[in-house]
Amino acid sequence: MSGLALHSLFDILAWLAAGLAAYWVAQRTPVVRPLPQANRLPYLAALVCGAAFGAYGLGSLNLYLSGAPAIARSIEGGLFGGIVFVEIYKRAAGLEERTGARYALPLAVGVAVGRIGCFLAGLDDFTHGVPTDLAIGYDFGDGVKRHAVQLYESAAMALFALFYILALAAKNAYVARNGFYLAVLYYGAQRFLWEFLKPYGRILGPFTLFQLLSMILILYAAAMLATAKEPQHERPLRA
Structure with missing residues (x-):
């Protein structure tokens, strides 16, 4: 199977995984209305x-x-x-009413799975990193070792997914209510860092278009978290 075909397969798997994650969240938290x-x-x-x-x-x-x-x-x-x-x-x-609670885990899981497809697509996908002499460099087939930033991002978002699942298992109501904004904040921060390892055009000093978007997402999430209100009556989370 070609790299692009594998990419398409993992796109489908990412959507399926995100859908299952959304269902799992909806079954365990009354925050999702x-x-x-x-x-x-x-x-x-x-x-x-x-x-x-x-x-x-x-x-x-x-x-x-x-x-x-x-x-x-x-x-x-x-x-x-x-x-x-x-x-x-x-x-x-x-x-x-804030409506993002149901999308925190699907976002993390979808990115974690989808980025594996980006990695398997190789150079054609143009999501690879810049050349590196580090041992973690990966040769996509042209004899040049590059940062496998797709896998870096996949691992980072998988860690957030694990954090979120453990938080819900511990019945952490704050994470349940504000998980989406935590996910966006985390996603924006890790994406901002990985962009330094990508061959994209710099449009403002050392920053790429996606780093500017990351900054906006971080500010948005921080503002939403800062203005979050504690509900007076909240049903307990289900185990």
């Missing part, structure tokens, strides 16, 4: 449209800025676009 019926379809439309626009728009823009213009998808771009479109919709619809 359904939206009002009238808001569900437009909310989903905003999420899907925003994720698609961000994934393809920002992914392709990054390749253009890196001197390799082509149509591309970006996990971070999809996350950024989905957040922006959903927050705009919620403001327009007058929805004040």
Whole structure:
């Protein structure tokens, strides 16, 4: 099976894993509440449209800025676009309740699985790292050892998934309520670091497009965590 075919397979596995993670979370925490019926379809439309626009728009823009213009998808771009479109919709619809709790574990699991596909796609995927002389360097087939940043990110997000699962198992209500913002904060921070090991174009000093997006995601998550309110009446988490 070719690298790109393996990438597609792991994309499917990532979506399946994320769906199972969402179901697992919904069964164990009352924090995950359904939206009002009238808001569900437009909310989903905003999420899907925003994720698609961000994934393809920002992914392709990054390749253009890196001197390799082509149509591309970006996990971070999809996350950024989905957040922006959903927050705009919620403001327009007058929805004040936070709706991200159900997406914390799916985000972490989806990225952890999906990045393995990026790694298996090799050089064609253009998600590899810069050359390195370190022993951890990986030869993607052209005789040059590079940082396998895809696996670095996969491992980092798997660690967050483990942290989140253990927190829910310990009935940590704070993590259950604010897990999505913790996940976004963590994702943005680790992605910011790995970008220094990627061959992408620098657009502001030493920073890539995705590092700028990472900064915005970190600030967004930090602001949401700082303004989180403690509920007066909250049902206990299920084991």
